Amino acid sequence: MDPPWTQSDPLLTPRPYRVTRNRRELQDTVTLELESGDGAPLSFSAGQFNMLYLFGIGEVPISISGSPHEPDPLVHTIRSVGAVTKAICGLKRGQTLGVRGPFGKGWPLEAAIGQDLVLIAGGIGLAPLRPAVRQVIAQRDRYGKVSLLVGARTPKDLLYLAELKEWRSRFDLQVLITVDSAGADWRSHVGVVTMLISKAEFEAGETVAMICGPEVMMRFCVAELRKRGVVAENTYLSMERNMKCAVGYCGHCQFGPTFVCKDGPVFPLARIEPFFRMRGV
Amino acid sequence: MVSPNSKVILERDRLQTILDAIRAQGFRILGPTVRDEAIIYDDISRVEDLPIGWTDEQGAGRYRLCKRSDQAVFGFIGGAHSSKQFLFLPREMIWKVVREGKGFRFVDTQRDSAPLAFFGVRSCDLHAISIQDKVFMPVDPGYRARREKALIVAVQCGLAGKTCFCASMGTGPRATGDFDLALTEILEKQRHYFVVEIGTQRGAEIMEHVSHQAAAASDLEKAEAATRRALSQMGRTMEASDVKDLLYRNYEHPQWDDVARRCLTCANCTLVCPTCFCSSLEDATDLSGDQSERRRQWDSCFNLEHSYLHGGNIRSSPKARYRQWMTHKLATWQDQFGTSGCVGCGRCITWCPVGIDITAEVRAIRESEKRHGND
Ligand SMILES: Cc1cc2nc3c(=O)[nH]c(=O)nc-3n(C[C@H](O)[C@H](O)[C@H](O)COP(=O)(O)OP(=O)(O)OC[C@H]3O[C@@H](n4cnc5c(N)ncnc54)[C@H](O)[C@@H]3O)c2cc1C
Ligand code: SF4
Ligand code: SF4
Ligand code: FES
Numbered sequence: 001m002d003p004p005w006t007q008s009d010p011l012l013t014p015r016p017y018r019v020t021r022n023r024r025e026l027q028d029t030v031t032l033e034l035e036s037g038d039g040a041p042l043s044f045s046a047g048q049f050n051m052l053y054l055f056g057i058g059e060v061p062i063s064i065s066g067s068p069h070e071p072d073p074l075v076h077t078i079r080s081v082g083a084v085t086k087a088i089c090g091l092k093r094g095q096t097l098g099v100r101g102p103f104g105k106g107w108p109l110e111a112a113i114g115q116d117l118v119l120i121a122g123g124i125g126l127a128p129l130r131p132a133v134r135q136v137i138a139q140r141d142r143y144g145k146v147s148l149l150v151g152a153r154t155p156k157d158l159l160y161l162a163e164l165k166e167w168r169s170r171f172d173l174q175v176l177i178t179v180d181s182a183g184a185d186w187r188s189h190v191g192v193v194t195m196l197i198s199k200a201e202f203e204a205g206e207t208v209a210m211i212c213g214p215e216v217m218m219r220f221c222v223a224e225l226r227k228r229g230v231v232a233e234n235t236y237l238s239m240e241r242n243m244k245c246a247v248g249y250c251g252h253c254q255f256g257p258t259f260v261c262k263d264g265p266v267f268p269l270a271r272i273e274p275f276f277r278m279r280g281v
Numbered sequence: 282m283v284s285p286n287s288k289v290i291l292e293r294d295r296l297q298t299i300l301d302a303i304r305a306q307g308f309r310i311l312g313p314t315v316r317d318e319a320i321i322y323d324d325i326s327r328v329e330d331l332p333i334g335w336t337d338e339q340g341a342g343r344y345r346l347c348k349r350s351d352q353a354v355f356g357f358i359g360g361a362h363s364s365k366q367f368l369f370l371p372r373e374m375i376w377k378v379v380r381e382g383k384g385f386r387f388v389d390t391q392r393d394s395a396p397l398a399f400f401g402v403r404s405c406d407l408h409a410i411s412i413q414d415k416v417f418m419p420v421d422p423g424y425r426a427r428r429e430k431a432l433i434v435a436v437q438c439g440l441a442g443k444t445c446f447c448a449s450m451g452t453g454p455r456a457t458g459d460f461d462l463a464l465t466e467i468l469e470k471q472r473h474y475f476v477v478e479i480g481t482q483r484g485a486e487i488m489e490h491v492s493h494q495a496a497a498a499s500d501l502e503k504a505e506a507a508t509r510r511a512l513s514q515m516g517r518t519m520e521a522s523d524v525k526d527l528l529y530r531n532y533e534h535p536q537w538d539d540v541a542r543r544c545l546t547c548a549n550c551t552l553v554c555p556t557c558f559c560s561s562l563e564d565a566t567d568l569s570g571d572q573s574e575r576r577r578q579w580d581s582c583f584n585l586e587h588s589y590l591h592g593g594n595i596r597s598s599p600k601a602r603y604r605q606w607m608t609h610k611l612a613t614w615q616d617q618f619g620t621s622g623c624v625g626c627g628r629c630i631t632w633c634p635v636g637i638d639i640t641a642e643v644r645a646i647r648e649s650e651k652r653h654g655n656d
Contacts, residue, residue, distance in 0.1 A: 013375075055378060056570070096383065242590055242595075249416055251580070252587060274532075280601030281596075
């Protein structure tokens with residue numbers, strides 16, 4: 001006999017969502033549009049993440065990639081790297097997955113009002129930053145100069161290409177794109193994304209930087225930003241650690257004194273700086 | 282009529298009546314009992330289930346059960362077990378999912394089980410329970426349900442072991458709160474009895490069904506003397522007041538390499554620790570493939586996979602893992618939960634197969650700082 005069940009907490013037990021669209025972005029990356037089983041859209045802030053669950057396979061943390069002001073459908077961009085992400089990328093229209101969330105602290109878009117912004121993304125790191133870019137564009141007059149620096153391995157690895165072009169055509173947005181290597185037909189920068197920092201237009205004293213990418217890339221960005229005068233209090237990073245519960249009890253996401261799931265994933269560098277510099281923390 | 286904060290006397294030969302009164306209120310009683318040459322925590326119903334006449338000798342990497350020369354009921358320290366395994370279960374289903382047509386439905390679990398009564402909880406372990414409360418109460422309905430109903434009968438320590446250091450951590454030996462009832466055992470040639478402190482209204486209600494007498498000032502003085510005896514026997518010490526800053530200053534200390542050469546990364550220390558809370562989640566799909574259970578089980582920061590990220594493990598070296606464990610217990614825990622993660626129970630020292638001693642590791646770092654200065 002089944003034990004008695006109680007009504008679930010949306011942060012602890014998933015809700016079913018239906019795939020309404022699966023768009024291939026790159027060879028190993030897709031963007032899913034999801035519709036809630038009970039119709040209520042999930043309101044979230046830019047930089048937050050959900051736990052996506054696939055029947056019998058597992059559950060993984062994935063950032064929300066849509067616009068905070070248009071929460072329906074729910075949008076996630078996923079790169080296939082292992083069992084769970086591979087299965088999620090293979091979902092077809094009409095199939096169901098479980099969603100719990102949203103979790104964590106996002107980008108400081110309120111605190112940054114009136115400031116210049118420099119947003120830096122490496123690879124899949126553009127996925128968690130996209131909601132921030134979209135929100136900034138929707139409320140463009142609230143901010144000073146805004147630059148977006150994007151790095152990828154090759155031109156074929158550039159996420160959201162059509163949208164990047166659209167952003168690049170705007171006069172109120174500086175969009176700089178670089179790749180590690182490219183053929184002769186590539187007409188933008190070649191090299192690491194940190195190199196773009198010296199080209200970005202911002203007033204150091206009034207700038208908030210937001211970075212998402214591999215930890216090594218973020219370390220170099222931090223050093224480069226510091227050279228240009230952006231202090232640790234105004235530098236924000238999105239951190240990644242193994243996650244199981246996403247609500248602060250499983251211990252897996254610990255990073256020094258913080259839990260990435262509830263204190264992050266976005267942190268001001270000033271809060272984590274000593275640990276960010278060390279290995280194996 | 283007894284009321285909270287009062288103290289009464291219970292004769293040894295009436296001890297069974299307290300167990301009966303607890304049982305009569307529907308509790309499942311868990312307490313210390315001897316099994317396989319160790320004292321464990323399990324179901325008890327009779328006084329004879331308790332480790333009467335037994336004691337346990339402990340040291341770094343050493344635990345031995347021995348006969349006492351008397352018939353003391355609580356004349357031991359305690360084994361690897363604590364109430365942790367009954368509140369934060371080693372394995373628990375947290376939800377399940379059932380296929381339904383093209384989709385599926387998620388169902389929450391919450392078993393309605395008998396309320397638990399913990400009998401014979403020491404002061405260090407009472408503190409460990411309130412430390413785990415901070416982790417689980419806000420986010421774990423299963424834990425919350427078990428914890429809210431639990432009844433706690435503490436035992437005031439009248440002896441301390443060679444690996445105990447609760448006095449250094451400010452968690453003992455005398456329990457001053459967070460119990461429904463607390464017993465101090467007084468064993469004399471002529472008389473064997475308990476001073477019972479009533480902590481709560483629930484405790485008072487239980488004592489309504491137990492024949493007891495008023496406590497005299499001399500009885501209370503004997504109970505205080507038992508605490509002084511335990512204090513004087515405390516086997517280990519740790520200078521705890523500034524240990525957080527000490528460890529924050531020393532993430533790169535060579536002592537971590539030294540301990541990593543000895544540590545087997547077996548995770549025993551985390552399993553016996555009454556405050557360690559790490560867990561992992563797994564799926565178990567039934568044979569039909571129509572139903573899958575999400576199961577939580579104890580995990581340990583000593584496991585390599587604990588810090589796995591696609592592309593590698595953050596804490597791949599034993600050094601990084603030991604440092605994570607000890608720094609978490611003594612330093613980062615304070616920033617996370619406003620309390621130390623160590624209550625000085627000494628279990629990690631006793632149950633480490635190679636006898637690694639958390640107090641000695643802290644001391645080694647502290648003394649090398651004194652020798653070389655800290656800059
Ligand atoms: C806050 C946060 C936001 C993220 N946002 C995105 C996103 O928008 N898009 C995207 O493609 N990826 C994102 N990731 C990374 C993504 O979670 C991992 O790629 C994924 O967990 C890999 O799981 P897997 O089973 O496919 O791979 P495997 O390598 O087989 O991993 C096995 C298990 O290890 C854990 N794990 C492995 N890698 C990671 C990781 N990087 N982070 C956390 N847990 C991990 C998971 O529990 C996973 O199930 C994010 C990670 C975090 C922490
Ligand atoms: S770290 Fe060791 S001494 Fe401290 S509470 Fe845990 S097991 Fe007990
Ligand atoms: S400290 Fe001892 S008990 Fe803990 S993991 Fe290392 S060898 Fe095992
Ligand atoms: S993911 Fe479990 S504590 Fe953060």
